Amino acid sequence: MFRSIRIDAVLIQAVIAGALSFAHLHDLAEAAGQTGWKAWAYPVSVDLLLVAVWRRLRTERSGLAWFWFLVALVASLGANIATAGLLDLDHVPAWLRILVAGWPALAFLGGTLLAHTPDPTPTPTSEPAPRPVPVVDRPAAPETGPEPTPAPEVSEVSAPESAPALLEAPAPAPAPAQVSVPAVPPALVDHARKVATEHRTRTGTDIDTATLRARLGVPEDLAGAIVAQLA
Secondary structure, three states: OOOOOOOOHHHHHHHHHHHHHHHHHHHHHHHOOOOOHHHHHHHHHHHHHHHHHHHHHHHOOOHHHHHHHHHHHHHHHHHHHHHHHHOOOOOOOHHHHHHHHHHHHHHHHHHHHHHHOOOOOOOOOOOOOOOOOOOOOOOOOOOOOOOOOOOOOOOOOOOOOOOOOOOOOOOOOOOOOOOOOOOOOHHHHHHHHHHHHHHHHHHOOOOOHHHHHHHHOOOHHHHHHHHHHHO
């Protein structure tokens, strides 16, 4: 199902005004000595300046935007009035030729200022972080030591006089500790025997446990077991 086409009167008026203003600006530029494509560039320049002003006025109503709006309006409205028979297009005055020739630079300056001038409206900043609520320290309760534990009440029970006294049995004597003798490898015994023989030959005395332990680098219990086997 096709949607019905609605004709907007304001849109039609905008098209008519734009077309007539475009043609009048072209005719005025051509009468001022701008021929060919240059005469068609002037109305485009005026319309672009109006668009830049309109976009700036949507965000802010500054004096800069209103100034360039009046400049573009005078250029468009002046061309409409000048081409309505009030000006002899065959004999354009010199001051008008100067204005037409200097218009491109003026329009470029206005467009640059409108596009690159920062917006004076302050941008909303992020909300400040909430301030922390100070925490009031409560006074700590005085530390008290542990409550003393009451001693258990000992009830004295008197033994009957007729009960015989119990004789304490003697504690058993501790069993003698068994000394474990480490096992000595035969190869270590042979090596120890060579060391003992060399010591007897050099000193004339049998080697003792400390010397044998130092020569072999073995623990004391193992050295004693080797000396026991060498005896």
